Amino acid sequence: GESVGLHLPTLSVQEGDNSIINCAYSNSASDYFIWYKQESGKGPQFIIDIRSNMDKRQGQRVTVLLNKTVKHLSLQIAATQPGDSAVYFCAETLNTGGFKTIFGAGTRLFVKA
Amino acid sequence: DAMVIQNPRYQVTQFGKPVTLSCSQTLNHNVMYWYQQKSSQAPKLLFHYYDKDFNNEADTPDNFQSRRPNTSFCFLDIRSPGLGDAAMYLCATSRAQGYEQYFGPGTRLTVT
Numbered sequence: 001g002e003s004v005g006l007h008l009p010t011l012s013v014q015e016g017d018n019s020i021i022n023c024a025y026s027n028s029a030s031d032y033f034i035w036y037k038q039e040s041g042k043g044p045q046f047i048i049d050i051r052s053n054m055d056k057r058q059g060q061r062v063t064v065l066l067n068k069t070v071k072h073l074s075l076q077i078a079a080t081q082p083g084d085s086a087v088y089f090c091a092e093t094l095n096t097g098g099f100k101t102i103f104g105a106g107t108r109l110f111v112k113a
Numbered sequence: 114d115a116m117v118i119q120n121p122r123y124q125v126t127q128f129g130k131p132v133t134l135s136c137s138q139t140l141n142h143n144v145m146y147w148y149q150q151k152s153s154q155a156p157k158l159l160f161h162y163y164d165k166d167f168n169n170e171a172d173t174p175d176n177f178q179s180r181r182p183n184t185s186f187c188f189l190d191i192r193s194p195g196l197g198d199a200a201m202y203l204c205a206t207s208r209a210q211g212y213e214q215y216f217g218p219g220t221r222l223t224v225t
Contacts, residue, residue: 034213043117043203043216044156089155098168099210103155 012110019080021107023073023090030092035064035075038106039086047075047088077109085111116140117217119204125223126194134189134220136204144210145187147179148203150219156203162187163210191222199224 013019025033031052036044050057050064050073057064063076073090090104118137126132136145144163148156160169162181176198178190191198201221205214 032211036216041218043205043219044214046213046215049213093211095211101158101214103157106153106155 009105010108010110012112013080015080015082015111015113017080019075019077019084019109019111021075021077021088021090021109023075023104025071025073025090025092025104027092027094027102028068028071029096030094032093033064033066033073034091034093035062035073036089036091036103037084037086038089044089080109080111082111082113085109117204117206117215119202119217119220121220122218123221123223125225126191127225128196129193132191132194132222134191134202134204134222136187136189136217137185138204138206138215139185140206140208140215141184142206142208142215143184144207145181146205146207146214147177147187147189148205149198150201150203159189194222194224196224198222 034049035047037047038044048059048062048064050066055066061078065074077084087106087108089106091101093099093101116139120135144161146161147159149159150156158170159173159177160179176192181187199222201219203219204217207214
């Protein structure tokens with residue numbers, strides 16, 4: 001069925017290293033993708049998005065890569081900081097007569113000082 | 114600052130006792146969403162309003178209802194809460210469908 005999933009449920013990185021969080025999606029009709037960050041006790045927070053007509057988008061310390069051929073999405077965080085510790089969700093949106101957003105399972109990122 | 118506000122942050126209700134959660138926004142966004150999130154799981158969309166048009170997800174139980182009296186406010190009504198309805202309830206908004214969503218801090222519901 002349609003789903004968005006992550007390869008790694010937890011990721012532990014050393015402070016200052018780069019982090020890569022991966023996401024696989026199965027719906028080829030999805031045309032908009034978002035990464036959210038959720039800290040403990042808070043709602044998800046928008047990080048970066050990308051539309052299907054692009055394969056890379058950069059923000060401040062974050063980069064999202066989209067590979068439509070293999071239906072893969074990744075979030076790269078440069079120089080990971082303790083404040084980056086959170087759960088990261090990818091979400092895909094598709095328009096099948098009405099918009100539908102599907103969240104992936106989430107990856108917990110631990111940053112070791 | 115423009116934002117999404119949820120009240121209360123914590124709600125305790127008894128099994129079977131109706132409860133209402135509220136959400137307000139100062140972003141003037143057209144779309145408002147309600148999600149249920151259980152521990153260590155992804156948010157699950159219950160329904161959303163696009164302006165006054167209500168859109169229910171196919172697998173949302175009838176026990177969950179929503180009202181949007183105006184652009185700024187949206188309510189989640191749980192008519193007869195069960196123990197399985199204990200969760201974090203997240204409200205979100207977006208300027209239109211297919212755009213990024215802005216989330217409130219959530220209301221954690223406990224059912225006793």
